[in-house]
Amino acid sequence: MIDDILRAAAHVADEAEIFCARTESIAAELKQDRIAIGSKLKGSGIIIRIIKDGKIGVSCTDNPGTWKTCLDAACASARFADPVPWKGLPFPEMIDQKPLAFDSRISPDPVLVTDLIRRLKAGSETYDAYITSGSASVAISEHTLANSNGLCYSTKGTQVHISLEMIAGQSTGYESDTSWNLDSIDPEKIGEESAFFAAKGQGGEEIETGRYDVVLSPLAVSQLLDAAVIPALSGRNVHTGRSVFAGRIGETVAGENISLIDDPMDSRGVANCAWDGEGMPVRTIPFIEHGVLQSFAYDLRTAYRYDQKPTASAVRTGQSGAPAIGNHNLILKGPESDILDEKAVFVHDLIGAHTANPMSGDFSVELSSPFFASEGALQEPIRTGMISGNIFDILHKIQGVSKETRTLGSTIVPSVRLSDITIIGRG
Structure with missing residues (x-):
């Protein structure tokens, strides 16, 4: 089919790219402590992208048998697109196509899913x-990616996801985990932590408005990165004036011991691959290194438009599956320490982090499952509170990070200890 599409596209376009995906999954959902819904899905789809006279058109279908209609739609969309200074799709290179996020023990097997549920409950x-x-x-x-320059790469992957929400009185607890590797998933731990936040979060005292040392969980850190820092590293946002980092390459934008590095082959990542969503060989990108801004992320289209070097930062996301700027495994690094030893406010989750201003980085959000922490452990629960500040300023306030990390989406992050953070109480 791919050969047929490429031959047909050669008559109507200068270049063409085909992305094919096949997925099979099985899932179970709990209502209270019983499995209420079970589902098994199997599907496939193709995304066709063509380039004609510098104009790019994209179309997709979940019925590969209709690829001719899909190709026509891609051509039609290109006719209405603005031209860009296109420099070509990539040519094939000697890339090891061994899957980097595949566990042969994982299959869409009801026995595996029910065992995960059993362990969560335990x-x-x-x-x-x-x-x-x-x-x-x-x-x-x-996934298979092919283009009219002879490139054809294929890979396969696996994924396991678990989650649990619990309640005790008026207190709730939630935890989840995702991995491509069964050895990295710990349902018992996820179940225990969800129960801990529900059971131990009851009661609690109000916190007084003031400035505190704060420890953010990996979940909270990831939420803040997603809200403002990751968009600010996008080359498209930089060149269209929508990034606070624009024009600041070589400047200090974080604490001197803080680094943000995209490592597409870190085994902790959930979608590791040797090439990006356009077939460019991936590499490690130091966006921020020891506090200094070093690089931005580019896909082919943005790099060509602004005469920059592509960084193999194209990912396949969204409903259409078209390539867009993203990151693979964004890793936050800092000075490791026992960040709960000294008294601090621990924040497990941030409610409304997506409302942060992506341009300025200003935010004011509600705390979820907050605790006072000291002597290496969570102590008394806090009834409620708000946290406010600026996400980009926080990069300068990181005092230390935990040795343990979590993989959350496209980020691999530790817990972090911050100094001088404003918390607004209701007491």
């Missing part, structure tokens, strides 16, 4: 709380 019994909802799913996928 972990949740550690504390006195009740399950309200939860889920477990496994998936296996295969």
Whole structure:
């Protein structure tokens, strides 16, 4: 089919690219402590991108048998597109196509899913709380990328996802985890932590408005990175005046011990691959290194438009699956320490982090599952509170990071300890 599409596209376009995906998954959802919904899905789709006279057109279909109509739609969309100074799709290179995020033990097997659910429930019994909802799913996928320059790469991947939400009185707890590797998934731990936040979060005292040392969980750190820092590293946002980092290459934008590095082949990542969404060989990109801004992220289209070097930062996201600027495994690094030893306010989750201003970085959000922490552990729960500040300023306030990290989406992040953070109480 790919050869047929490329031959047909050669008559109507200067270049063409085909991305094919096949996925099979199985999932179970809990309602209270019983499996209420089970589902098994199997699907495939193709995305066709063509370039004609510098104009780019994209179309997709979930029925590969209709590829001719899909190709026509891509050509039609190109006719209405603005031309860009296009310099060509990549040619094939000697890339090891061994899957980097594949576990042969994972398959869409009901036995595997029900065992994950069983282990989640077993972990949740550690504390006195009740399950309200939860889920477990496994998936296996295969992706092929080909273009009219002879490039043809294929890979396959696996993914496991688990989550659990619990309640005790008026207090709730939630945890989840995702990995391509069964050895990296710990359902008992996820169940236990969800139960802990529900059971131990009851009661609590109000916190007084003031400035505190704060420890953000990996989830909270990832939410802030997603809200402002990652968009600010996009080459498209930089060149269209929508990034606070524009024109600041070589400047200090974080603490001197803080680095943000995209490593597409870090084994902790969930979608590792040797090439990006356009077939460019990936490499490690130091966006921020020891506090200094070093690079921005570019896909082919943006790099060509602004006469920059592509960074193999194209990812396949969104409903259409068309390539767009993103990151693979954005890793936050800093000075490791026992960040809970000294008294601080621990924040497990931020409610409304997506409302942060992506341009300025200003935010004011509600705390979820906050605790006072000291002596290496969470102590008394905090009833409620708000945290406000500036995400880009926070990069200068990181005192230390935990040795342990979590993989959340396209980020690999530790917990971080911050100094001089404003918390607004309701007492």
